[in-house]
Amino acid sequence: MSLPVRVGTLLVAFLAVVGGAIFVVIHYLLAGPPTVDFTSQAAPGQPVHIVLQEAPQTTVSDRPDWVSYFIQDPASHQWVHTTLFKVPAGSMIDVTVLGYDGCTPLRNPFWGKISGTVGNVEYVNGKPTQVLNSWGECSVAHTFSIPGIGLNVPIASPTTLAANNNLCGTSPCTSGPHTTVTFSFKAPATPGSYFWQCRIPCGLGFLDGFGGPMQTIGYMTGEMEVAG
Amino acid sequence: MAAETQAATPAAKAGGPNHGLRIFLIWIVLALAADLVLWFVLGPHIPPGRLGSAAQGQQFDNNVMIAMSAPVLVLVLVYFTYAIVVWRRRPGDDADGPPLHGHSRIQALWITVTSVMVLSLAAFGTYELIVPYGAGGGEGPSPIWNPPGAELTAAAQQRPWAPGHVLVVQVIGQQWRFTYRYPGLGGFETTELVLPVNTMIQFDVTSIDVIHSFWAYQLGVKADANPGVDNVAYTKTQHLGRVTVRCAELCGLWHGAMFNYGKVVTVPQFQAWASSTSVALADVTKLLPPYSTTYDPTEIAHLGPVLQKLGLTGAGGGYYPPQDPSQP
Structure with a gap:
């Protein structure tokens, strides 16, 4: 083999390795769900409105059988497959969650207690609620919990057999049986990242339901970035 | 030479x-x-x-x-x-050192x-x-070294607590938060760890999902929180102050954020806190499972009728049995 051929082969191999490394870094390590920014929409002194939905599946992703949250972009009103959002520090946050998923009991019924919201209350289809009994009735699908600020909101589910058997089949959901849960809380005055999570073991296909979407940002856990 | x-x-x-x-x-x-x-x-x-x-x-x-x-x-x-x-070595000294011999x-x-x-x-x-009853480490479900007044059965732990007696605090690990249950004070469960000063504390540490580790740093207590296991650790509070609680066992995505702060307060302050907290959490306390040294959340006795009524199983409404499915 001549010298130019050997040099060329070496160069190609080198570029292949470098290219592979760059692909891995960009595709796997740096890639992540987008952050929905609510800071630019917030008028001074006015509450920030966040609309979420929980979908029984994620047909827009490569994990179609995973349950997932979606966030509605405040500008375009399009659903974004992400669990990252940014809010202004110290602002009042009004949250609406459209619960399209069916019921699953809480692993610890203690988390049926609403805490950290204004008045420690949530509104399920307009009805003020302070605690949901997921062990006594089909009432809870997931939770929206930010441990760092003591926020815990169980998200109510459709309660009937008919509704649970006819859940929305394409995500993000635009129709189908669902509940509407609203609540308000005050964002921390200290800028920083606050993780949030679901406390229902909803990772279908994983041991005790704890893997998959439960452990993956963009599905059933994410971060609230509080901007100064 | x-x-x-x-x-x-x-x-x-x-x-x-x-x-x-x-x-x-x-x-x-x-x-x-x-x-x-x-x-x-x-x-x-x-x-x-x-x-x-x-x-x-x-x-x-x-x-x-x-x-x-x-x-x-x-x-x-x-x-x-x-x-x-x-x-x-001195200037001009080129000689070898002395030979070395063993010195018995x-x-x-x-x-x-x-x-x-x-x-x-x-x-x-x-x-x-x-001597210090396990030195703050978890001794397992059957501790060898127990202080006087230790309560090792669920029934005994639910006897009303009085100042001067051992206070039982059940620590429940779950992704990604510790909760604390006070069986001798009505059995309420809370995210706050509040302890009375000059009191022997008995931590009964368990988990309802994966393996955690309860590490109350300033109290010198560290005990693994394993599902299905009651891990007992003792310490006596000696001063007022703040306690940093961290999970010391890698337990999932947000393990690093699994921490909270507790506090040691005076006995009257503790009693006032327990009284007000018990009232504030009364609506959820009645939903909790009966107090036990461990819990198996995959078996919810009164959940069956609810699921049967709905015709739901598995991911549609119930828990997955421990053996199914396996972790990919």
């Missing part, structure tokens, strides 16, 4: 300084000074502090080990320094001293583990 070397070595000169005595005297002064400084100046600041009896015991143990190891370190440093200064008395002394140190520390460590 050997005779020349011997003659050229200062130590070998007749009437030369007694290097061994010199090193010993320098060492004894510096070692004593080091131990005094370490014990009285640094000692009170050695982790984990004195908030709880277990923590104080651990601090004492750390200080004892420091006090015993410091003279060894000082001896090594003194010898090195002495050798560098006194036996350094020094060897025997070294072996004896180090053996005594190690064995005495082993005995000391064992004593320090037994």
